[in-house]
Amino acid sequence: GNSVTQMEGPVTLSEEAFLTINCTYTATGYPSLFWYVQYPGEGLQLLLKATKADDKGSNKGFEATYRKETTSFHLEKGSVQVSDSAVYFCALSDQGSNYKLTFGKGTLLTVNP
Amino acid sequence: GAGVSQSPSNKVTEKGKDVELRCDPISGHTALYWYRQSLGQGLEFLIYFQGNSAPDKSGLPSDRFSAERTGGSVSTLTIQRTQQEDSAVYLCASSLVAGGGTDTQYFGPGTRLTVL
Numbered sequence: 001g002n003s004v005t006q007m008e009g010p011v012t013l014s015e016e017a018f019l020t021i022n023c024t025y026t027a028t029g030y031p032s033l034f035w036y037v038q039y040p041g042e043g044l045q046l047l048l049k050a051t052k053a054d055d056k057g058s059n060k061g062f063e064a065t066y067r068k069e070t071t072s073f074h075l076e077k078g079s080v081q082v083s084d085s086a087v088y089f090c091a092l093s094d095q096g097s098n099y100k101l102t103f104g105k106g107t108l109l110t111v112n113p
Numbered sequence: 114g115a116g117v118s119q120s121p122s123n124k125v126t127e128k129g130k131d132v133e134l135r136c137d138p139i140s141g142h143t144a145l146y147w148y149r150q151s152l153g154q155g156l157e158f159l160i161y162f163q164g165n166s167a168p169d170k171s172g173l174p175s176d177r178f179s180a181e182r183t184g185g186s187v188s189t190l191t192i193q194r195t196q197q198e199d200s201a202v203y204l205c206a207s208s209l210v211a212g213g214g215t216d217t218q219y220f221g222p223g224t225r226l227t228v229l
Contacts, residue, residue: 036220044204044220089156098169099208100146101218103156 002027002097006090006104013080013111021075021107023064023090031092033057033066033073034101038087047075047088080111115139117221119205125227126195134190134224138207145188146208146218147172147180151201159203162188195228202226 006023013019025031035047035057048057053068062077073090090104118137126132138145147159158172162182173179177195182188192199202225206218 043222044206046217046219049217091156098161099144099216100158100161100169100172101148101156101206102158105155 002031002092002094002102004090004092004102004104006088007107008105010108010110013109015082015111015113016079017111019075019077019080019084019109021088021090021109023073023075023104025071025073025090025092027071027092027094029094029096031094033064034091034093035062035064035073035075036089036091036103038089038106040086044089080109082111082113085109085111117205117207117219119203119221119224121224122222123225123227125229127229128197129194131191131193132195132226134192134203134226136188136190136205136207136221138186138188138205139219140186141209142207142219143185143210144208144216144218145182146206147188147190148204148206149201150204150223154201156204159190192226195226197228200226200228 003026032051034049036044037047048059050057050066056065064075087106089106091101093099120135145162150156160180161169164185165182177193180190202223204223205221208216208218
């Protein structure tokens with residue numbers, strides 16, 4: 001079956017620091033990959049996605065590249081802000097699983113001024 | 114336009130009672146998913162609807178859990194004889210169709226269920 005493993009954190013950074021949150025996956029098919037973000041007190045929002053190998057998803061300064069050879073989709077941002085403090089979830093979906101999302105356990109990011 | 118809405122936002126119930134959770138998807142979205150978010154288990158899939166049919170119920174944890182969708186729109190998740198381990202945030206998501214990751218799932222704010 002499908003599974004997603006991500007670093008669990010918590011991760012605490014100072015403003016303007018570089019961020020990496022690692023994510024690796026196991027899938028039987030050819031999945032699409034996602035990063036979702038949950039800001040304090042809010043619902044889950046899609047941050048970025050990639051649907052095939054070597055695609056790069058990007059949004060709000062965040063990037064992640066679909067690496068089939070390493071089955072990874074690491075999230076990066078060059079300079080984090082206090083407003084990026086949130087829980088980040090890596091996820092995948094594929095046709096064989098009716099496109100339901102399989103999530104990692106989430107990484108809590110706190111950015112201090 | 115309006116996003117996915119869920120009601121109630123919070124529900125406190127006593128062990129053994131039945132509860133109903135409601136999801137209003139984005140208008141025109143044919144695919145609807147229920148997930149559960151709990152501290153111990155993270156985010157787990159429960160059930161998937163395409164229109165009014167549920168081709169994938171594989172995530173429902175027991176036969177106390179059931180769901181229906183009517184008119185291709187509103188969905189209700191029912192938990193019978195609630196147990197303390199049912200305490201979690203229940204999330205609903207909808208997408209235009211279920212298709213290859215090219216259709217984003219939009220999530221509602223969730224219903225926080227507490228079973229005393």
